[in-house]
Amino acid sequence: MTTIASNIPSLYDTLPAQFSTLTAGAQWPEARKEAFDRFQALGGFPTVKVEDWKYTNVIPFFRSLQTLQLPAPIAITEAQLEATGLLLPDVYRIVLLNGELQPQLSELPPAKQATVLKMSEAAAEPAFTAHFNNSQKLAEHHFAQLNTAFFTNGLFIEAKAKAQVEKPLHIIHLYHNTSSLLVNPRHLWVAQEGASIQIIESAAGLDGSGTMVVNSVVEAVTTERSQMSHYQLQTGGGQLRFINQTLVQQRGKSLYNNYTFTLSESELVRNNLNISLDDERTETHLFGFYIATGNQLVDNHTSVDHRMPNCESNELYRGVLMDKATGVFNGKIYVHEDAQKTNAFQQNNNLVISPEANIYTKPQLEIFADDVKCSHGTTIGQVSEEALFYLKARGIGDAMARSMLVKAFAFDITAQVKIPAVRKQVEQLATRYLSAAVNN
Amino acid sequence: MLNIKNLHAAVEGNAILKGINLNVKAGEVHAIMGPNGSGKSSLASVLAGREAYEVTDGSVEFEGKDLLDMSPEVRAREGLFLAFQYPVEIPGVSNINFLKTAVNEIRAYHGQPPMQAKAFLDMLKSKQKLMEFDANLMNRSLNEGFSGGEKKRNDIFQMAMLEPKLAIMDETDSGLDIDALRVVSAGVNKLRSKDNAFIIITHYQRLLEYIVPDFVHVLYNGRIVKSGTKELALELEEKGYDWLKEDIRLEEPVQ
Ligand SMILES: Nc1ncnc2c1ncn2[C@@H]1O[C@H](COP(=O)(O)OP(=O)(O)OP(=O)(O)O)[C@@H](O)[C@H]1O
Ligand SMILES: [Mg+2]
Numbered sequence: 158m159t160t161i162a163s164n165i166p167s168l169y170d171t172l173p174a175q176f177s178t179l180t181a182g183a184q185w186p187e188a189r190k191e192a193f194d195r196f197q198a199l200g201g202f203p204t205v206k207v208e209d210w211k212y213t214n215v216i217p218f219f220r221s222l223q224t225l226q227l228p229a230p231i232a233i234t235e236a237q238l239e240a241t242g243l244l245l246p247d248v249y250r251i252v253l254l255n256g257e258l259q260p261q262l263s264e265l266p267p268a269k270q271a272t273v274l275k276m277s278e279a280a281a282e283p284a285f286t287a288h289f290n291n292s293q294k295l296a297e298h299h300f301a302q303l304n305t306a307f308f309t310n311g312l313f314i315e316a317k318a319k320a321q322v323e324k325p326l327h328i329i330h331l332y333h334n335t336s337s338l339l340v341n342p343r344h345l346w347v348a349q350e351g352a353s354i355q356i357i358e359s360a361a362g363l364d365g366s367g368t369m370v371v372n373s374v375v376e377a378v379t380t381e382r383s384q385m386s387h388y389q390l391q392t393g394g395g396q397l398r399f400i401n402q403t404l405v406q407q408r409g410k411s412l413y414n415n416y417t418f419t420l421s422e423s424e425l426v427r428n429n430l431n432i433s434l435d436d437e438r439t440e441t442h443l444f445g446f447y448i449a450t451g452n453q454l455v456d457n458h459t460s461v462d463h464r465m466p467n468c469e470s471n472e473l474y475r476g477v478l479m480d481k482a483t484g485v486f487n488g489k490i491y492v493h494e495d496a497q498k499t500n501a502f503q504q505n506n507n508l509v510i511s512p513e514a515n516i517y518t519k520p521q522l523e524i525f526a527d528d529v530k531c532s533h534g535t536t537i538g539q540v541s542e543e544a545l546f547y548l549k550a551r552g553i554g555d556a557m558a559r560s561m562l563v564k565a566f567a568f569d570i571t572a573q574v575k576i577p578a579v580r581k582q583v584e585q586l587a588t589r590y591l592s593a594a595v596n597n
Numbered sequence: 598m599l600n601i602k603n604l605h606a607a608v609e610g611n612a613i614l615k616g617i618n619l620n621v622k623a624g625e626v627h628a629i630m631g632p633n634g635s636g637k638s639s640l641a642s643v644l645a646g647r648e649a650y651e652v653t654d655g656s657v658e659f660e661g662k663d664l665l666d667m668s669p670e671v672r673a674r675e676g677l678f679l680a681f682q683y684p685v686e687i688p689g690v691s692n693i694n695f696l697k698t699a700v701n702e703i704r705a706y707h708g709q710p711p712m713q714a715k716a717f718l719d720m721l722k723s724k725q726k727l728m729e730f731d732a733n734l735m736n737r738s739l740n741e742g743f744s745g746g747e748k749k750r751n752d753i754f755q756m757a758m759l760e761p762k763l764a765i766m767d768e769t770d771s772g773l774d775i776d777a778l779r780v781v782s783a784g785v786n787k788l789r790s791k792d793n794a795f796i797i798i799t800h801y802q803r804l805l806e807y808i809v810p811d812f813v814h815v816l817y818n819g820r821i822v823k824s825g826t827k828e829l830a831l832e833l834e835e836k837g838y839d840w841l842k843e844d845i846r847l848e849e850p851v852q
Binding site for chain 1: 645646647648668669670672673674678679681684685687688689690695698699702703706738755759
């Protein structure tokens, strides 16, 4: 009989043992130990009784997992990469397998523009020591703690001061498993003073067996006057489930753009995106788009912390929910007492196409400064009957008209994408998922 | 071409059309006038197939077929066109893609293959010229941010592209500037032929000076209460509707 409060018997009970074997001799032992203790103190895997996980029951997804032990690496061929359909032109292609950099398949940017290293090789970098495991919000997230305790590897990226990194870095996360696996990739990205960098993430699962939960953490830091555009293209097949923590700290006059597009077959995608505006005159744009079909659950929890005056944040999330899918959107905006002259905007629009689909959407504004401009809005609806009639009155059939309107709703967001090849890929993926669903 | 018999229609249980009879033959232009709220747009909506309207009595034949039996898209494919009093803005749908889709859906209905890109562009250009339609508006989202007049002109441009048998123009003139009115009217006159017909809903005699109607009807309280030739429009312009209302009140029992 076990004495641990075990909400996931098979996996949770084995965690202490797995922790001692898997992290024996690993780097950053104190951080890992502290995080594991904190994970346990938080109660382990969050149940729906935890407010932030009210609508997203992760327990069933972890119940079937067996191990955190990565399988032996496999050789990836160019053809396999090609087959993902995710390759983009004019990028530095960087391939990771279960979080591990694959140098033979990758092209790194010139060293004078950016440093790209495995996390395991980055410990001596000043930017690493300055920023690693430093985000305040880490402590709040069960899964971030689990990640810190167990993470294997990931990418350290540093855009050098004043460097304009020429082409986008396209990180292709490949995942492979031979049994039901929990994998914990960990990344740290820093844009130094005046630097500008674009990072695109895509994901694909390779043939394997069992399911896989990818519990990843990205810590991103934009220092003074730097710019980072971050595209999270959440693609990937049915055996993958994603829990992402993206923690961003912005310094003075920096710009951070995030595009989180969930276009996958994963049954579970949970994004925690936390932005901390730690200095004045920062600018932040968050664009989200999700399509959920079948039994998918797509959950976006975002927070923007306005700590300092004169910062601007702008958030627009849109989703299309079909079949029996569920969407969750929770957008927190905190405007701290000192953050006068804040501009903070938030919008979440949802198209619920099937009567059996659900959306839970909740804006949460907490404003403690008096001289601010904040607004938020939420819509949940079907395609406009007026618009539908207009299209039909021109001879366009019902299914085609609906699909045009749903696409129009989606493409309003994808039009925000600044890289043409990314926009094209995203629109193709969106079209594929939308037409499959609209036409049945 | 169009034969409306004793048409009654209601919205949310309110009777709006109360027995309309109207016969439109190929080659004819009919004008419908009448005070605000008399049911002109409602008639247009019922003909185009807007779902909110429930037909409670009567029949409509279009080219020998039962119009009321058809879905809105089939009506359009059969050659009925409604230029809206208030065209809808549809962000994210490009004007040009919308038109291409409409043209090809109609072609498919008639068993024709999709139009080649080149042929489509040629047609686009010639109709743009005919209607003096600003080519810059083509690549924008459908009516999004268009001025009132631009929206109306876009609808008429669509009409030119789709070449309907019967076009119903609901207050196309309202919102058009003086030059635009002339341009649009000239375009419509060029589209007129012995094979097609127009129903023009308007409040103003002015449009009817450009597009000269064969018949003018007055719709009042859901019924056509008077029909005549183009001189009737002049008379209405001069006297307003009150004299007609008087006549009707004398004829009808108080409700
Ligand atoms: N959804 C509705 N519910 C109730 N009444 C309606 C509805 N739609 C239209 N009506 C009523 O039907 C009547 C006819 O409206 P309609 O729009 O056809 O008038 P119209 O002759 O086109 O007027 P206008 O000259 O102002 O354009 C009006 O009294 C209007 O209020
Ligand atoms: Mg009207």
